[in-house]
Amino acid sequence: MIQGNRNRIAAFCLGFVMWIGIQTIDGKEIQENRKPNIIILFADDLGYGDLGCYGSNLIETPHIDQMAMAGMQFTDFYVSAASCTPSRASLMTGVYAARIGLEKVVDDLSTKGLSSEVLTIANYLKQDGYKTALFGKWHLGHHPEFMPRQHGFDEFFGIPYSMDMWPFHPKPSHNYPAIPLYHNDEVIEYNPDVNTLTQRLTAKTLDYIKANKDEAFFVYLPYPLPHVPLGASKQFKGKSKAGLYGDAVMEIDWSVGQIVQALKKLKIEENTLILFSSDNGPWLSYGDHAGSAGELREGKGTTFEGGQRVPFIVSMPGTIPPGSTCTKLVSSLDVLPTILDITNQSLLKTIDGKSIYPLFLNPQAETVNQAFYFMNGRRVEAVRLGQWKLHVPHRYRVVNKVGGNGQPGNQDNFGGSIGLTLYNLEIDAAESKNVAHQHPKVVEELTQLILDFEYDIIKNSRPAGIIKIERW
Amino acid sequence: MIQGNRNRIAAFCLGFVMWIGIQTIDGKEIQENRKPNIIILFADDLGYGDLGCYGSNLIETPHIDQMAMAGMQFTDFYVSAASCTPSRASLMTGVYAARIGLEKVVDDLSTKGLSSEVLTIANYLKQDGYKTALFGKWHLGHHPEFMPRQHGFDEFFGIPYSMDMWPFHPKPSHNYPAIPLYHNDEVIEYNPDVNTLTQRLTAKTLDYIKANKDEAFFVYLPYPLPHVPLGASKQFKGKSKAGLYGDAVMEIDWSVGQIVQALKKLKIEENTLILFSSDNGPWLSYGDHAGSAGELREGKGTTFEGGQRVPFIVSMPGTIPPGSTCTKLVSSLDVLPTILDITNQSLLKTIDGKSIYPLFLNPQAETVNQAFYFMNGRRVEAVRLGQWKLHVPHRYRVVNKVGGNGQPGNQDNFGGSIGLTLYNLEIDAAESKNVAHQHPKVVEELTQLILDFEYDIIKNSRPAGIIKIERW
Numbered sequence: 006m007i008q009g010n011r012n013r014i015a016a017f018c019l020g021f022v023m024w025i026g027i028q029t030i031d032g033k034e035i036q037e038n039r040k041p042n043i044i045i046l047f048a049d050d051l052g053y054g055d056l057g058c059y060g061s062n063l064i065e066t067p068h069i070d071q072m073a074m075a076g077m078q079f080t081d082f083y084v085s086a087a088s089c090t091p092s093r094a095s096l097m098t099g100v101y102a103a104r105i106g107l108e109k110v111v112d113d114l115s116t117k118g119l120s121s122e123v124l125t126i127a128n129y130l131k132q133d134g135y136k137t138a139l140f141g142k143w144h145l146g147h148h149p150e151f152m153p154r155q156h157g158f159d160e161f162f163g164i165p166y167s168m169d170m171w172p173f174h175p176k177p178s179h180n181y182p183a184i185p186l187y188h189n190d191e192v193i194e195y196n197p198d199v200n201t202l203t204q205r206l207t208a209k210t211l212d213y214i215k216a217n218k219d220e221a222f223f224v225y226l227p228y229p230l231p232h233v234p235l236g237a238s239k240q241f242k243g244k245s246k247a248g249l250y251g252d253a254v255m256e257i258d259w260s261v262g263q264i265v266q267a268l269k270k271l272k273i274e275e276n277t278l279i280l281f282s283s284d285n286g287p288w289l290s291y292g293d294h295a296g297s298a299g300e301l302r303e304g305k306g307t308t309f310e311g312g313q314r315v316p317f318i319v320s321m322p323g324t325i326p327p328g329s330t331c332t333k334l335v336s337s338l339d340v341l342p343t344i345l346d347i348t349n350q351s352l353l354k355t356i357d358g359k360s361i362y363p364l365f366l367n368p369q370a371e372t373v374n375q376a377f378y379f380m381n382g383r384r385v386e387a388v389r390l391g392q393w394k395l396h397v398p399h400r401y402r403v404v405n406k407v408g409g410n411g412q413p414g415n416q417d418n419f420g421g422s423i424g425l426t427l428y429n430l431e432i433d434a435a436e437s438k439n440v441a442h443q444h445p446k447v448v449e450e451l452t453q454l455i456l457d458f459e460y461d462i463i464k465n466s467r468p469a470g471i472i473k474i475e476r477w
Numbered sequence: 478m479i480q481g482n483r484n485r486i487a488a489f490c491l492g493f494v495m496w497i498g499i500q501t502i503d504g505k506e507i508q509e510n511r512k513p514n515i516i517i518l519f520a521d522d523l524g525y526g527d528l529g530c531y532g533s534n535l536i537e538t539p540h541i542d543q544m545a546m547a548g549m550q551f552t553d554f555y556v557s558a559a560s561c562t563p564s565r566a567s568l569m570t571g572v573y574a575a576r577i578g579l580e581k582v583v584d585d586l587s588t589k590g591l592s593s594e595v596l597t598i599a600n601y602l603k604q605d606g607y608k609t610a611l612f613g614k615w616h617l618g619h620h621p622e623f624m625p626r627q628h629g630f631d632e633f634f635g636i637p638y639s640m641d642m643w644p645f646h647p648k649p650s651h652n653y654p655a656i657p658l659y660h661n662d663e664v665i666e667y668n669p670d671v672n673t674l675t676q677r678l679t680a681k682t683l684d685y686i687k688a689n690k691d692e693a694f695f696v697y698l699p700y701p702l703p704h705v706p707l708g709a710s711k712q713f714k715g716k717s718k719a720g721l722y723g724d725a726v727m728e729i730d731w732s733v734g735q736i737v738q739a740l741k742k743l744k745i746e747e748n749t750l751i752l753f754s755s756d757n758g759p760w761l762s763y764g765d766h767a768g769s770a771g772e773l774r775e776g777k778g779t780t781f782e783g784g785q786r787v788p789f790i791v792s793m794p795g796t797i798p799p800g801s802t803c804t805k806l807v808s809s810l811d812v813l814p815t816i817l818d819i820t821n822q823s824l825l826k827t828i829d830g831k832s833i834y835p836l837f838l839n840p841q842a843e844t845v846n847q848a849f850y851f852m853n854g855r856r857v858e859a860v861r862l863g864q865w866k867l868h869v870p871h872r873y874r875v876v877n878k879v880g881g882n883g884q885p886g887n888q889d890n891f892g893g894s895i896g897l898t899l900y901n902l903e904i905d906a907a908e909s910k911n912v913a914h915q916h917p918k919v920v921e922e923l924t925q926l927i928l929d930f931e932y933d934i935i936k937n938s939r940p941a942g943i944i945k946i947e948r949w
Contacts (some may be wrong), residue, residue, distance in 0.1 A: 112740075247716065340526075397869065397897075397925060398869045398870075398924050399928075419935050420932075422928035422929070424924040424927075424928070425869075425897050425924065440916065445914065452896040452897065453894070454868060456870055456872060456896070457894070459872055459894075460891050460894070462873075462890075463891050
């Protein structure tokens, strides 16, 4: 595990000085000495190949592309897991989800959620004086003690878990109750219209930004789309060449554009860091209602690249060099420590991530060659170090039959199998050619990394929060 | 999975004819046409190297050695798991414990146990008209619905789980309640004196055999020893050269002698199949209160040979050739189907084991080259096929500090690690020399076997029985 700011203080100080300097040179005194605003835009099941700037030919995303042109695009960004709950748990906390008992997806029947012992980005920023808000999908436990306002968010408008965990699921695992739409601690609506969600969440976000333009704020906007059930408002339905899926992505793209525009209008764009990403790769069994991982192998629910490598774009005009690309290995574990770095805070707990703020300033900055582990539940199925990715033998999800028009196909979570396999991602991002036999030393070293990491996880993890049910 | 009697009917018929024939030639008409009695003697934590006939220099076991001389000794017999509950679950049912949700050790706090959907040896034999009794340690769930009399045993005298799960545990994980000694469904005593257990269980067994000498009977005698807490009666204390551990083993040896002698006296020895084995290898962290795996690597709690390869001796004078040795790969999964084979019954459920009755008749008999899987919980850590044993990368238990005089030392269940490793057990039973690089095809084939078996376990398993707690 990496201890927060150690060895990066120098890089951080340099960055901080640069940032202050830039503000001063530009003469925007109003932004000076104020902590930067943070906005995390987090799409749901959006694939690596679903954005124009990541090579999509089907879906036009001019506003996100523009955000990338104004900022930095990462080619090798990973989420810590290939499904909602563990991925979001890591984004919020900077640790692998298994460390906090959230390695599986929670739903309306779950008794577990984010432990009160864990610190989220919102906890850190709130205690630093930030206004904090979450507009969208939480998915880290739906019981009162696990909800966003218990984890550092002043305001919450959104849903507790995925939109498809509702009575209209085409193939429900059980009878889902009506999905509640919350404002703060109150349910204000049941089964909200999925076609209006992006609009409503965007409006909430814009209002919030306007209302808090003179203060430091943190907005976390986890769009419930383009996860099934898909939806889009009238002005976006039929707009893309990729069906309803593309329409939903285009509406998110519009939303991003609205937010960037609002920041400009309010003259706070240079004091606002925006991060855009997705919680995991495309849910391939949904066929035309799923996205694309581009050239990457497999999708959501797998530890292949298509499951965990996703778009990551950051923008902060005047600080992050425009139109830049970073090819370093980074991950969602790094988001929390990076935000702390930028806001000049110290980590209060040991985490897995590292600050990548130095990369925001210079995409070629020297970084520690840290391994990234691909976990499925509590199992470590693969590791990446530098250009190498090693899979230890494991089974994986395959799609036996593709669904269509919102109907799921048939996926088998254990239908595929892979032996001890080494890929050189630098020349084989598609994970197609096993080079284990050519590099026995690398295989040995990476196998040991996995075994050591398994031990670390066993020794350094805590249970999830669990509801206390009193019966009598 | 292997379907019971298929392809072995011929071998079985031959055996059956031989057996009938022998009875007639010997003129023991009283034994004719009667189903053979079955006695399973099952020691607890007894290592591969703890018996004279398996090479122990420290512990004299003349009666067990004599049983081996009168019958057949197996060099390559495995239990399905390296701990009590899963090992016993497989012995009783013929399936890997993970298939029936019993892959972990249960204790007084557990809500799980042997499902009523599963058929045990006792179920089969009872419905075939056998008298059935269990004298000793059960350890497949302590709630009423999981206890032996709900699983085919007419009579039960013994304890529900391990003797060390009691108030006198030297380092308890929690406050154990008094351990109950049951006779049938009634608790007749709490915290029975461990020094008297082997005597009491032996006496019960001898009485039972005498009382049922004219009927077909099945006795399952799972000794609670030489598992900690150790004990021995006065006449055995100090008798061995291996301390209290050796004394406990010698008392079990005495018990075996008593049972064999009783069968002879009652003239039913030729109509009685006795099987002797152990539930797993030695619990090494207990130091002088643990046994020895001989030359085998590691012990209880690991998927190395020392954890799962144990003594296995079978005797049935007149049927099993005396003084014979079988070196074939066999396992505790095979016990149930073998007993059904001998008693001319058909399997009613698909299981993992195969009948090895043909080997009882001829230790060189042709057998299917079936793979054996080494599981730890729900993970498959290794596989054996023929002389090859492949470990996929996993962590394993190591002893950091050896205990003494009944005090446990310090064991770390995940302290050791092993990469993808191939052993040739024919020349390296100690698992000391990795030959993976010399045999890449074998590694590939065995890796795939493990992956395929993992899939089979996922697809073909059912949950354990679980108590229904009604609260109001």
